[in-house]
Amino acid sequence: MPELPEVETVRRGLQPVLEGARIEKVDLRRKDLRFPLPPDMARLLEGRTIRSVGRRAKYLLVEAEDAPLLICHLGMSGSFRIESGEGVLTPGVFHRERSVDRPHDHVVFGLTTYAGEAARVVFNDPRRFGFMLFADADGSHPMLASLGVEPTGNSLGGALLAELFRGRAAPLKAALLDQGAIAGLGNIYVCEALWRAGLSPRRAAGTLASASGGPTLRAERLAAAIRAVIAEAIEAGGSSLRDYTHVDGSLGYFQHRFSVYDREGEPCPKPGCSGIVNRIVQSGRSTFFCPACQR
DNA sequence: ACATAGACCTGTTGGC
DNA sequence: TGCCAACAGGTCTATG
Numbered sequence: 001m002p003e004l005p006e007v008e009t010v011r012r013g014l015q016p017v018l019e020g021a022r023i024e025k026v027d028l029r030r031k032d033l034r035f036p037l038p039p040d041m042a043r044l045l046e047g048r049t050i051r052s053v054g055r056r057a058k059y060l061l062v063e064a065e066d067a068p069l070l071i072c073h074l075g076m077s078g079s080f081r082i083e084s085g086e087g088v089l090t091p092g093v094f095h096r097e098r099s100v101d102r103p104h105d106h107v108v109f110g111l112t113t114y115a116g117e118a119a120r121v122v123f124n125d126p127r128r129f130g131f132m133l134f135a136d137a138d139g140s141h142p143m144l145a146s147l148g149v150e151p152t153g154n155s156l157g158g159a160l161l162a163e164l165f166r167g168r169a170a171p172l173k174a175a176l177l178d179q180g181a182i183a184g185l186g187n188i189y190v191c192e193a194l195w196r197a198g199l200s201p202r203r204a205a206g207t208l209a210s211a212s213g214g215p216t217l218r219a220e221r222l223a224a225a226i227r228a229v230i231a232e233a234i235e236a237g238g239s240s241l242r243d244y245t246h247v248d249g250s251l252g253y254f255q256h257r258f259s260v261y262d263r264e265g266e267p268c269p270k271p272g273c274s275g276i277v278n279r280i281v282q283s284g285r286s287t288f289f290c291p292a293c294q295r
Numbered sequence: 296a297c298a299t300a301g302a303c304c305t306g307t308t309g310g311c
Numbered sequence: 312t313g314c315c316a317a318c319a320g321g322t323c324t325a326t327g
Contacts, residue, residue: 058321076320129321179322189320
């Protein structure tokens with residue numbers, strides 16, 4: 001899936017079409033994805049005007065007038081695509097003259113955009129690990145409530161990282177994937193951030209705190225690496241792996257810049273390092289790292 | 296409390 | 312070429 005940078009890229013692609021658009025029709029092609037779709041989803045959204053398209057961690061948040069907040073998660077293989085009357089909404093490889101259904105189109109939003117044009121926004125998800133849910137009336141939801149700090153902006157620093165990981169025996173890889181600590185990192189960017197910081201994915205997370213509990217140089221390095229890799233990936237428009245595409249159908253570029261992810265057996269790209277990228281399995285997931293420069 | 300393994304799904308890929 | 316096992320961006324649940 002889509003990790004945070006990909007979800008942010010999707011959000012930015014959806015925003016100009018969705019904001020100010022009136023939802024004419026919500027077509028639920030099946031009654032569940034990972035979880036049951038809200039049975040009253042169509043009734044509660046049809047006729048409403050979308051106010052904003054937000055994001056929290058890997059969740060998209062669609063706010064419409066007089067409707068509960070719609071929480072969308074792309075899971076591993078979920079994607080949105082936009083189909084307008086002209087076929088092409090933004091430059092990209094997606095060209096078609098009219099709307100055509102594809103396998104695994106599960107939810108279709110029929111819209112009238114703010115500019116008054118008809119459009120469809122289609123949620124497609126082969127694996128169906130994605131989901132859509134309504135938040136409570138106050139916009140809260142248990143899935144959102146338990147999320148940790150966003151790795152964007154400047155809120156994530158060495159001190160916070162050390163505090164979050166203090167006393168934790170879990171390997172850094174697992175600790176960074178914990179959405180309750182830092183929200184939005186996934187398998188790829190955790191591998192990349194650890195490589196940038198020169199830290200082993202097997203190192204105990206608690207070793208980022210000093211004896212007094214304060215930050216260490218390692219914690220500062222890792223926090224900076226996380227912020228940088230996420231910011232660069234967003235800037236690049238997310239990555240593109242297998243079934244991930246932008247909402248306009250074009251592909252992301254960030255995968256060209258992966259340093260270790262999916263590079264098992266290749267030389268470590270760090271200047272002066274003669275290590276070879278290794279693949280190990282941690283908590284059932286692949287970890288790619290350089291044993292020579294990541295300690 | 297914390298940490299790991301299994302479950303949920305379908306599609307793609309690589310090895311024989 | 313064909314077949315099948317392994318693997319894939321996530322996260323909830325159960326178990327130790």
